[in-house]
Amino acid sequence: MKKQEVLDIIEQLPDEIDGEQLMHELYLKAKLDQAEAAVAKEDVVSHEEAVKRSREWFIK
Secondary structure: OOHHHHHHHHHHOOOOOOHHHHHHHHHHHHHHHHHHHHHHOOOOOOHHHHHHHHHHHHHO
16 A cells, blocks of 8 residues: 555544544555455456355355
């Protein structure tokens, strides 16, 4: 994540926030960036495959 992205997030937040809220916003941005990178690399599982895998958990 680039510094400007962090500053943009901070700019959108209310004037008064606690550190936990700030950390949550930064964590969320990092996870979204990670997910977008996985999609770009086609390193994802289809919905159908996710359903199939989750059914297997309950069968065992």
